[in-house]
Amino acid sequence: MNIRLRINGKWITFTVKPDEFLLDTLRNNQIISVKKGCDGSTCGSCTILLNNQPVLACSLLSVRADESTILTVEGHAEEVEKIAVAFGKEGADQCGFCNPGMALMIIALKQSHKNPTDDEIKHYMVGNLCRCSGYQAQFKAIKRYLEERL
Amino acid sequence: MQITEYYKAATVEDAYQRLNLDSSNAILGGALWLKQTSKPIQTAIDLSALKLNVIKQESAYFEIGSMVTLSQLYDADSLHQMTDNLLKESLASIMGVAFRNMATVGGSVIGRFAFSDLITPLLVLQAELVFYHQGQMRLTAFLDQKKPPKDILISVRIPTIKGRAFFKKVSNTVLDFSILNLAIFKHESVLIGVGARPGIGTLAQAMMDYLNHADKIDETVINEAVEIGLQTIQLSHNQRAQKAYRKQVLKTYLKRGLIEVMNCEH
Incomplete structure (x- = not known):
């Protein structure tokens, strides 16, 4: 087909x-x-x-x-670059395998929530697993990216 | 998983005719668990062009189209206000946003998944299913059937009854299937549903009868009701949990949930 x-x-x-x-x-x-x-x-x-x-x-x-x-x-190179910088600053990046999926979820989160709370960020990202970092650094990186984008 | 042909139905009648052409034809819901099935599908029938992805509020019920996604249902605020967030809480525990953007209400119901976190709250909300050919059917009756009908699920109806609710999913990790889930809904009477026992969700009938015929509800009556529940709700074991563990979990959350919805002092 x-x-x-x-x-x-x-x-x-x-x-x-x-x-x-x-x-x-x-x-x-x-x-x-x-x-x-x-x-x-x-x-x-x-x-x-x-x-x-x-x-x-x-x-x-x-x-x-x-x-x-x-x-x-x-297709989102500019935003993804900014997410990558935030991940780098917070030490949230290890093997990088989960990053593309996570970056797209962060972009979707930003589009659907104007000013998400910590709980809303966690709830939105719960379906994206990372087997390296333990999530705390990524959570900080997401907050940093969103705050810088406001 | 093997699909020989994909067919996008133009009408519900078209889908129904095509479904019944061959015993190995199947309807596509969200198709999230399709990969886990081994049975070959001759024709996979897609209902996405049939406008079944709408939630309507009528005077006596909410009508949830079978192709409504779990995300759409999660955002149905007027329904959640009526049900004390029962469905919202159960949906929040189902995987992540991307998953819920794909999974459909119809697929979740027709699949009759034993681990379902949606069927249990639907049971206590007294949901009815509307099939194209067979018409209206109680969810409980549908679950009691040995083999689901070869029919098209059009919608799920939830009566507009306001009440207090409790939902609890217990799992080993956030994204894992439930070890047990529990839904309680109280309006004029109380309804209690238990799922992932690991069998499919069921109403705790003996326990409900006891509570709904009690003269007053206090902690003694709740303790007695919980004992009845533990004796009559069928539990078993699987790779996620032993029967004895499920029983302890059920005991704790039945009591906690009943105290919460019955507004009792502990």
Whole structure:
């Protein structure tokens, strides 16, 4: 089947199987910032923005995304750079595998919450796992990024 | 997991006809747990074009379309005001935002997942299911069926009854499936639901009968009710917890929840 996706501002046509998931479609076409972690709806590494909403690419059938707008970190380079700086300043970065998914969740958080409380930040980010850092430094980095963006 | 054909239904009748063409045809809900299934699907039927993703408030009930996502339901403030945030609290405990943006109410109900944190509160809210062919059916009756009907779930109806509520999910980690979940809803009578026993959610009928026929509610009556609950609610073990542990957890939270919703002094 042919589907058409607007990825980071550019319309691209893909030929996909009925049981192909968007994560594989993207990664097989060199969009490899979208990470394959648990591949089972749990870790958040494969988070993308689908029509501006964060979703898990590992569990979205590619055919269901037909004619949708998709943003990955490549499409948000300027914001992602600022998030990276905040992560660096707070020592929140280790292996970096979870960072693309986390960065997109932070962007979505900023869009949906004007001035999120600590609890709202934690609640929003709970689906993005990190197996290196223990979350405290990342939490501080998110707060730093949001405060600097206000 | 294998899907031979994908089909986007144009109408509910179209979806129903296609579903019943072949026993291995299936409806796609949020499809979050699709990868965990091994049964091949001949035709996966997508309902996303049928406008079933709407929550409506009628005078007697809230009508929640089967394709409403858990995030949409989480944001349904008027429903949460009526139910003392029962559904909101249960939804908040289900994975993360990205997951809830995809998971649907219909998929969560039709899947009849034993670990479901949504079915238990729906039970105590006396939810009814509206099927395209079979019409209206109580959630309890649906869960009692050995095999779910080969039908299209149109919506879930929740009666507009205001009450006090308690919800508790117990799990080993925040994102893990429940070891046990408990929902209590009190209006004129009290309803108590227990899920992830590890069996699917069920109403604690004997306990409810005892409480709803008691002349007064005090700590002695609650203690007696909890004992009835522990004797009659079927618990078991799985890889997440032993039966004895579930029983202790249930005892603690049944008492705590009842004291909270019954407005008793401890």
